[in-house]
Amino acid sequence: MIRIANGQGFWGDSLEAPVNQVRRGPIDYLTLDYLAEITMSILQKQRSRDPRAGYARDFVEMIARVLPDLVERRIRVIANAGGVNPAACRDAVLGVAKRQGIDIRVATVAGDDIMDRLDQLIQRGIELRNMDTGEPLSAIRAQVQSANVYFGAFPVADALARGAQIVITGRCTDTGLAMAPMIHEFGWKADDWDKLAAGTIAGHTVECGAQCTGGNCQVDWDTIPDMADIGYPIIEAEPDGTFAITKHAGTGGRVTVASINEMGDPHEYITPDCVADFTTIHLEQTGADRVRFSGIRGRPATEFYKVSISYSAGFKAIGSLVYAWPDAYKKARAADQILRQRLERLGLRFEAMRSEFVGANGCHGIAAAEPSPEVEPQLAEVVLRFGVRSENRAAVERFTKELAPLVLNGPPVVTGLGGGRPKVEEIVAYWPALIPKHELTPVVGVWPNEN
Amino acid sequence: MAKRKLIELAHARSGDKGDTANVGIIARKPEYYPILVREVTAERVKQHFAGICKGKVERFELPNLGALNFLLHESLDGGGTLALKADPQGKTYSTALLRMEIDADSL
Structure with a gap:
C-alpha cells in the first residue's frame, strides 16, 4: 500500500495544507495542483516579460519550507507547478536545495506547450474546434494567449522511475498527478483499463483538496469537527486498484461516503489515460474517516489529448x-x-x-x-x-x-x-479543444543528469 | 401525495464545465433514491431553472451511489471569466435545485 496525499485543491488554496500533509502523519507522495485554465495565460504573460518567470512561485516557497522534512521522510512530490516554464521552476527548486545544502533529483515534464505550433497545426487541417461551440480556432486565432495540452500520468510515472524526488510538470491533469505513483510503484500497464480508471477516480476524488474531507459538505456541515484544522485527503492505494480515502489522525474534518460524493459526466470520465466509469464505483465506510472504493471499471483511452487554450x-x-x-x-x-x-x-x-x-x-x-x-x-x-x-x-x-x-x-x-x-x-x-495524441511527445528530463 | 422539499430527501453538489452547470443530488437514504428517479426528471429540472438554463438538461443515473447527475447546458451566463454572475461556476445551483417541491408518499 502507498499513501498519496493531496496538498492543494487549486492555486490559491491553503498554504499550510501541504506542510501539514508532510509533517502530521505518514505519506509517500505529495501531489499539488496549481493550474486552472486561466492560470496558464497569466503565467504566459509573466514569461513574456521575464524568461525566468511563468511558473507557480508559491510551490518553490513551499518546497523551501519542507525540503528537509521531505528528505528525512523520503516523501516524493509531484506538482504541475511548472506552468508554462517548468525548466525555470526546476532551476528555482534546485537553487533552494543548493542553498539548504541538500542534494535532490528534480524532473520536469514538458512538451505540452503548442503555442508556437498553432498556425502550422491549423494549416495542416487540425482545426482545434471549441469542444462546446464547435467553432474552429481560426475564429479567434489572433486573440490566443496560451495553448497547452493536458498530459496524463505516464510521463510523470516515467520521471519517478528515473529517480526524481520532485516532479514538476506543465499542463498535466490533476488525476494524472495522483495516479502516477500507482503506475510507478505497482507496475500498471498502459492498457490496464480498470486499474487506470480506479487510479483516475482516486485522483478525481482528492483533486479538490478538503472538499472530500468535510469541506463544502452539506450533510451535517455544522457538526463537522474542527474545520479550522481540516485535514486534507490521502489516498491509500493498493496494487489491485482498490483504494481508501482518509486523512491524517488528529486533524479536523470528516471523511464519509457523503463527504466524498462528487461527480462528473458519470459514464465517461475521459482523461488522457483512460475512460473511467463512475457508475461502477462501490463505496464502503470501513472505519472512522475512511472510505474504501472498489469495483471500478474503465475503458480504453481515446486517441486525443485535450488542449487548454486561453484567449483574450x-x-x-x-x-x-x-x-x-x-x-x-x-x-x-x-x-x-x-x-x-x-x-x-x-x-x-x-x-x-x-x-x-x-x-x-x-x-x-x-x-x-x-x-x-x-x-x-x-x-x-x-x-x-x-x-x-x-x-x-x-x-x-x-x-x-x-x-x-x-x-x-x-x-x-x-x-x-x-x-x-x-x-x-x-x-x-477558455477554449477547450482536442488534438490527436500522435502530434505530441511528452518530454521528461531529470536534473542533475542521471549519469 | 405529500409535498416535500427535495432538500429533505437529498444533498447536492454542483460545479461547472464552461457554460454547463453540473448538479449532482445524492439520496440521504437508499430508500429515497427511487423517489428521486421518479420525481426529479430532466424536464422538471429544466422547468425549475427556467430563465437560468437556456440549453437542454441531461440526466444521468448512478444507482451505485444513490445519485442523479444533471448537466444544465448554457446555464452560466457564458461561463468562466466571461460570466458577470456572482456565481459563475454554479457552485450554489446545488441548493437551488434542492428547493424543488416533489411528491413523496411517506418519509
Missing part, C-alpha cells in the same frame, strides 16, 4: 452598492433601473449586462421565490451587483464611473463604495 475576449467590470432597510430590495431594483437608463442615454453598448440582488435572490435567481410581501420590506440590506462586458474597453471604463454617483443622486441609504470605482478587467476566456 474583451473587457468587463462589476461593481456593487449596498442598500439598507427599509425597502432595501425596492431601492436596489430602482437603482438598477436608473443605472440602465443612464447607460442607455450615454449610448453605451455592451455584449452583456447583468444585475443581481444579493440578499434577495442573488444566488438562486428564478429558482428561489421572490421575497414574500411580508419579508421584502424587512430585509436588512440588499446588494445591487451590476456587471457589464464589452469588446470596447472605453465603454466598460465609462460604466465604472456611473455607479458612484448613485450614492447621492439615486435612492437613499446606500453605502459600499469603500473600494472606489470598479476595476476594468481584461477577460481571458
Whole structure:
C-alpha cells in the first residue's frame, strides 16, 4: 500500500495544507495542483516579460519550507507547478536545495506547450474546434494567449522511475498527478483499463483538496469537527486498484461516503489515460474517516489529448452598492433601473449586462421565490451587483464611473463604495479543444543528469 | 401525495464545465433514491431553472451511489471569466435545485 496525499485543491488554496500533509502523519507522495485554465495565460504573460518567470512561485516557497522534512521522510512530490516554464521552476527548486545544502533529483515534464505550433497545426487541417461551440480556432486565432495540452500520468510515472524526488510538470491533469505513483510503484500497464480508471477516480476524488474531507459538505456541515484544522485527503492505494480515502489522525474534518460524493459526466470520465466509469464505483465506510472504493471499471483511452487554450475576449467590470432597510430590495431594483437608463442615454453598448440582488435572490435567481410581501420590506440590506462586458474597453471604463454617483443622486441609504470605482478587467476566456495524441511527445528530463 | 422539499430527501453538489452547470443530488437514504428517479426528471429540472438554463438538461443515473447527475447546458451566463454572475461556476445551483417541491408518499 502507498499513501498519496493531496496538498492543494487549486492555486490559491491553503498554504499550510501541504506542510501539514508532510509533517502530521505518514505519506509517500505529495501531489499539488496549481493550474486552472486561466492560470496558464497569466503565467504566459509573466514569461513574456521575464524568461525566468511563468511558473507557480508559491510551490518553490513551499518546497523551501519542507525540503528537509521531505528528505528525512523520503516523501516524493509531484506538482504541475511548472506552468508554462517548468525548466525555470526546476532551476528555482534546485537553487533552494543548493542553498539548504541538500542534494535532490528534480524532473520536469514538458512538451505540452503548442503555442508556437498553432498556425502550422491549423494549416495542416487540425482545426482545434471549441469542444462546446464547435467553432474552429481560426475564429479567434489572433486573440490566443496560451495553448497547452493536458498530459496524463505516464510521463510523470516515467520521471519517478528515473529517480526524481520532485516532479514538476506543465499542463498535466490533476488525476494524472495522483495516479502516477500507482503506475510507478505497482507496475500498471498502459492498457490496464480498470486499474487506470480506479487510479483516475482516486485522483478525481482528492483533486479538490478538503472538499472530500468535510469541506463544502452539506450533510451535517455544522457538526463537522474542527474545520479550522481540516485535514486534507490521502489516498491509500493498493496494487489491485482498490483504494481508501482518509486523512491524517488528529486533524479536523470528516471523511464519509457523503463527504466524498462528487461527480462528473458519470459514464465517461475521459482523461488522457483512460475512460473511467463512475457508475461502477462501490463505496464502503470501513472505519472512522475512511472510505474504501472498489469495483471500478474503465475503458480504453481515446486517441486525443485535450488542449487548454486561453484567449483574450474583451473587457468587463462589476461593481456593487449596498442598500439598507427599509425597502432595501425596492431601492436596489430602482437603482438598477436608473443605472440602465443612464447607460442607455450615454449610448453605451455592451455584449452583456447583468444585475443581481444579493440578499434577495442573488444566488438562486428564478429558482428561489421572490421575497414574500411580508419579508421584502424587512430585509436588512440588499446588494445591487451590476456587471457589464464589452469588446470596447472605453465603454466598460465609462460604466465604472456611473455607479458612484448613485450614492447621492439615486435612492437613499446606500453605502459600499469603500473600494472606489470598479476595476476594468481584461477577460481571458477558455477554449477547450482536442488534438490527436500522435502530434505530441511528452518530454521528461531529470536534473542533475542521471549519469 | 405529500409535498416535500427535495432538500429533505437529498444533498447536492454542483460545479461547472464552461457554460454547463453540473448538479449532482445524492439520496440521504437508499430508500429515497427511487423517489428521486421518479420525481426529479430532466424536464422538471429544466422547468425549475427556467430563465437560468437556456440549453437542454441531461440526466444521468448512478444507482451505485444513490445519485442523479444533471448537466444544465448554457446555464452560466457564458461561463468562466466571461460570466458577470456572482456565481459563475454554479457552485450554489446545488441548493437551488434542492428547493424543488416533489411528491413523496411517506418519509
